[in-house]
Amino acid sequence: MLRAHTVAQVRAAEAELLAVLPDGALMARAAAGLATGLAERLGRTYGARVLLLLGPGDNGGDALHAGALLARRGAQVWGLALAPAVHPAGLAALHAAGGRLVELDEAVALGADLVVDGIVGIGGRPGLRPDAAAALEALAGIPVVAVDVPSGVDVDSGELDGPHVRAEETWTFGTHKVAHLVDPAAAAAGRVRLVDLGLALPEPEVCALEAEDVARLLPRPDAAAHKYSRGVVGVRAGSATYAGAAVLCVRGALSGLAGMVRYVGPEAVGRQVRSTCPEVVGDGRVQAWVVGPGSDDQAGPALAAALADQVPVVVDADALAHLTPSASGARLVLTPHAGELATLLGVARPEVEAAPLRHAREAARTLHATVLLKGRRTLVADPSGAVRVNTTGTPWLATAGAGDVLAGVVGALLASGLSGLDAASVGAWLHGRAAELAGAGGPLRAGDVAGAVGPAVNEVLALVGE
Known part of the structure; x- marks a missing residue:
């Protein structure tokens, strides 16, 4: 480290x-x-x-x-x-x-x-x-x-x-x-x-986590594991306008880090999700939710429904605008970019970009949540004051849909039992490393990143002989 x-x-x-x-x-x-x-x-x-x-x-x-x-x-x-x-x-x-x-x-x-x-x-x-x-x-x-x-x-x-x-x-x-x-x-x-x-x-x-730290923190199934014991992550995402966001988020959640993925959302979007990802099942009990990617005007109800389950929730994209003081105390992982964090804190975006560490810490403290502030050097701030900086990734990762994949990966890690700080920092590291593998130094698409999360996991597990 x-x-x-x-x-x-x-x-x-x-x-x-x-x-x-x-x-x-x-x-x-x-x-x-x-x-x-x-x-x-x-x-x-x-x-x-x-x-x-x-x-x-x-x-x-x-x-x-x-x-x-x-x-x-x-x-x-x-x-x-x-x-x-x-x-x-x-x-x-x-x-x-x-x-x-x-x-x-x-x-x-x-x-x-x-x-x-x-x-x-x-x-x-x-x-x-x-x-x-x-x-x-x-x-x-x-x-x-x-x-x-x-x-x-x-x-x-x-x-x-x-x-x-x-x-x-x-x-x-x-x-x-x-x-x-x-x-x-x-x-x-x-x-x-x-x-x-x-x-x-x-x-x-x-x-900042290094590969050996990620290998140590990654959840591993034991000999008696089954799909439920490995964690079930639910995804509430997508809309008629942004159906692809739901697909990408689900693909991130299907990285193999949890035992099952459930999708809840508009039926038309659900059909598209299931046609792309046949492993996905419908509504039911989960150990963590991911809410917000592409949710558009359904983000508010989706967040309320997820919070009602009283399990950890990754709050991304459209759902960030619907956070209320009543959500404080819930086990939340927020995944804003600089503009979204600026809105949450009531400041201008350039202020966040000029002082990301200060603002990520302030948000974690005032919102009582783990805050993953996306950027060239993504920051994961915990309410305790601890901060982890992510050093993996490539400038080509600045592409539409990449954040949806990241939210799904973090949600899967939360469902597997990791803390908010560990799930967010390990998820950011794997997401960045997947981009490095997928792009090989050049352009990539968000779907390429989702497909490379598994190889990134295999790579770090090989460091400890697993």
Whole structure:
């Protein structure tokens, strides 16, 4: 599991380790890992041209010490100071290795192969000073590797406020930070690589499932299992206008993660569902409901009927508009996109897109529900404050009907007995991985994703020998 810690948690762990290490040892570990990563990114060291952007703190020190290591291996390394003074020991190390400081005009003329962002670290505020922003603009087009975090992002929230670094790669130290996982800052971090510093860290509130975690959480039938013991999921979806949404939702629910799927909805839609999915049966007892995909003006009655059964309910699409305070306390999993969450919270969509973590948490707390906020980095927020970030998927997944499939997958996992947090986060992971398998890096349709959920499950089960 990828764990993302706050600045305060990292600082406390670093202080504990610094108390028992010799002076400079922790920075030396970080710099050695960073230098290895930079050499890997460059593809060579001898003759490579590296420009360090340097702020006043330890982040600049990490960059300087790493630059000195590269210079000793034959790289040409220059530093551009973006503060009145930079880390003195780091600068001495760079000078001793043959590197030097340059001004911006010379830095541009030198034509570096790689820019290293050592402007500000995890203690920095969102946004960049004008001189730093101007330097980045002048050096546009050269690949950037960030030291610890991209300078200018809000480390604990993943939010942005003003100019910031956009890195192709970020080498972080000790642990992932929230900004590495949560958009929009995560998009600015590029590929994130971790240098282990040996920090003793507490359990974080933000994390991301990996394949092994999904394999551990997936429900497995035992030798005595039957279709009812494996869970029955009901789907109330579709309308004359959006019959396909019901079909796709049912196909997601039929991913093999539950024992039976029931469909309740308009008869004409039901005929289409059953002609496509002959395994589906009609109304009856269920362990979880999925309500809302394509339901149109029937979403309100459908949600009321599902809530009356007092079982967990996935509330998607049209049904989200019919949530009332009386639904609080029910075991709900809400699956909005940014616009739908904005409506639920009474804010503008751009506000949610600018601060998805904050708004997902607020919705989970105020609505007493698990909230799956769909996006490039889907967030699953629990009323307890715990958040899981989904890192699987592909931009091609932004296609009509994909959310209907996701709702069905999550509903099946709920019916099988998983908690809201586990069902939503495992469902999002499998949905994203299914898209990767189905598209193979290219275009896909929602139906392709539904068909690839089973192979995605088989893939993770193979990790544990099942």
